[in-house]
Amino acid sequence: MKLNDEQFKKIVTFIGTKIPQLRCPLCGGRFNFNKNPIFLPHNELHGKTLTLNADAITALYAISCEHCANTLFFNLKTIGIISGD
Numbered sequence: 001m002k003l004n005d006e007q008f009k010k011i012v013t014f015i016g017t018k019i020p021q022l023r024c025p026l027c028g029g030r031f032n033f034n035k036n037p038i039f040l041p042h043n044e045l046h047g048k049t050l051t052l053n054a055d056a057i058t059a060l061y062a063i064s065c066e067h068c069a070n071t072l073f074f075n076l077k078t079i080g081i082i083s084g085d
Helices: 005-018
Strands: 038-046 049-065 071-075
Touching (some): 005 071
Antiparallel strands (some): 049 071
16 A cells, blocks of 8 residues: 555644654654554564464554664554544
């Protein structure tokens, strides 16, 4: 899934509103924005066995510092890009 222009604008606006002077907390660099969300499945550990829970996935948006590669994640459900449980 790639974000459309409207979704991308909503994310940039959300982040800009919450963190107006966004700079990397590690080096002071700028962050790169892209249109590719990340979907993380929830894993469950049963004894020594790790299993994938396909019913539980968290959709995230990541921005990375262009200087040191520090990465921040934002929950797409909280921002209002996706809905669901």
